[in-house]
Amino acid sequence: MPFNPERFVNPKLLQVKPYQPGKPIAECQRELGLTDFIKMASNENPFGTSPHVTNHLAKEFSQLALYPDSNAYELKMALSKHLHVAVEQLILGNGSEDVLRMIIQTFVWGNQHILISEYAFVAYKILAQGLGVDIKEIPANQYSVDLDAILAATTSETRMIILANPNNPTGTYVNQLDFKRFLDALSSDIFVVCDEAYYEYIIEQDYPQTISMLNDYPNLIITRTFSKAYGLAGLRVGYGIARPSVVELINRNRQPFNINHIGQIAAKLALEDQDFVRKSILQNEQGKQQLSNGLERLGLSYLPSHGNFIAVEIILPGKDVFQELLQHGIIVRPLAPYKLENFFRITIGTSDDNTACLKVLEKVLQKEKVV
Numbered sequence: 001m002p003f004n005p006e007r008f009v010n011p012k013l014l015q016v017k018p019y020q021p022g023k024p025i026a027e028c029q030r031e032l033g034l035t036d037f038i039k040m041a042s043n044e045n046p047f048g049t050s051p052h053v054t055n056h057l058a059k060e061f062s063q064l065a066l067y068p069d070s071n072a073y074e075l076k077m078a079l080s081k082h083l084h085v086a087v088e089q090l091i092l093g094n095g096s097e098d099v100l101r102m103i104i105q106t107f108v109w110g111n112q113h114i115l116i117s118e119y120a121f122v123a124y125k126i127l128a129q130g131l132g133v134d135i136k137e138i139p140a141n142q143y144s145v146d147l148d149a150i151l152a153a154t155t156s157e158t159r160m161i162i163l164a165n166p167n168n169p170t171g172t173y174v175n176q177l178d179f180k181r182f183l184d185a186l187s188s189d190i191f192v193v194c195d196e197a198y199y200e201y202i203i204e205q206d207y208p209q210t211i212s213m214l215n216d217y218p219n220l221i222i223t224r225t226f227s228k229a230y231g232l233a234g235l236r237v238g239y240g241i242a243r244p245s246v247v248e249l250i251n252r253n254r255q256p257f258n259i260n261h262i263g264q265i266a267a268k269l270a271l272e273d274q275d276f277v278r279k280s281i282l283q284n285e286q287g288k289q290q291l292s293n294g295l296e297r298l299g300l301s302y303l304p305s306h307g308n309f310i311a312v313e314i315i316l317p318g319k320d321v322f323q324e325l326l327q328h329g330i331i332v333r334p335l336a337p338y339k340l341e342n343f344f345r346i347t348i349g350t351s352d353d354n355t356a357c358l359k360v361l362e363k364v365l366q367k368e369k370v371v
């Protein structure tokens with residue numbers, strides 16, 4: 001009989017469709033033989049990393065032979081000060097996905113399950129299935145999270161709800177009032193994980209200030225990241241914020257050296273340059289306007305976004321547009337993995353990136369006679 005290792009894994013692992021990341025520039029160069037690509041595919045900061053970070057990293061290379069600080073003391077102190085939370089309320093991860101994995105692993109097991117919204121960030125499903133945990137998708141309301149439907153779907157087996165706020169790839173967000181009402185209606189036996197990867201980009205006044213809710217809601221866990229506005233996606237640093245008793249348990253599932261030394265130093269330096277973050281947010285707003293105007297001029301609909309990306313609807317399959325744009329040096333993200341076959345997602349770029357993207361898009365649409 002042929003050896004079949006599938007017999008030995010948790011059956012949910014067999015349902016995992018591996019994550020399809022944004023196509024790296026080097027891969028596009030190899031495959032297409034073009035040299036110039038603009039990557040608008042992974043919601044990275046188009047302005048790169050703060051020079052305050054990059055200028056100070058070289059002197060850390062002498063430390064590479066040593067293990068990093070397992071407790072990430074300096075970074076935690078800096079975050080604690082920046083966020084006005086106790087050090088004991090922080091858990092660091094190799095990207096916030098690592099934190100999400102630890103959170104699921106810690107609190108959801110046996111026949112308990114997780115609820116997420118339709119169109120929720122696809123990583124949740126992959127993480128849960130890999131850990132052998134059931135995860136159920138609750139239909140969205142148009143493209144927004146339907147909190148009432150999620151509440152109605154909870155059972156005694158529901159242990160956790162994961163909510164991306166704002167959600168990637170739809171860009172919709174839940175406001176403070178609705179979120180509070182949701183928490184009030186929910187049993188505190190169900191954890192609410194609020195994934196705020198785009199927190200820094202949010203300018204809306206009614207966005208939930210979740211840190212100040214931790215006092216009233218012990219079942220709340222917040223995750224954030226240095227991968228987006230802070231421009232450090234390549235170094236993999238994210239964090240969670242919760243009650244100390246919650247953090248202490250999650251920390252038991254943490255690999256002792258999960259944040260590398262350079263990542264710890266870089267994240268601390270990145271926190272020190274809030275000017276860079278402010279400028280990135282401002283330019284993101286301008287870019288959002290520029291792209292929205294351009295898309296409207298081309299007659300394309302899109303989902304109004306509260307992040308640094310826009311999901312664009314198109315008559316052609318999003319995958320075809322992706323290929324066409326790629327041929328012209330623009331990397332975007334098809335949204336078929338979200339069953340949004342007629343959508344693709346553009347990360348808001350620099351003003352030049354946005355201009356180039358709109359120009360190529362116009363060319364593609366003319367060729368396909370959609371415009």
Ligand SMILES: *Cc1c(COP(=O)(O)O)cnc(C)c1O
Pocket residue numbers: 043094095096097098121164167168195197224225226227228233236237238
């Ligand atoms: C990009 C993103 C993350 C960040 O992942 P990291 O592991 O911190 O790089 C988390 N959640 C959502 C919704 C995202 O879009």
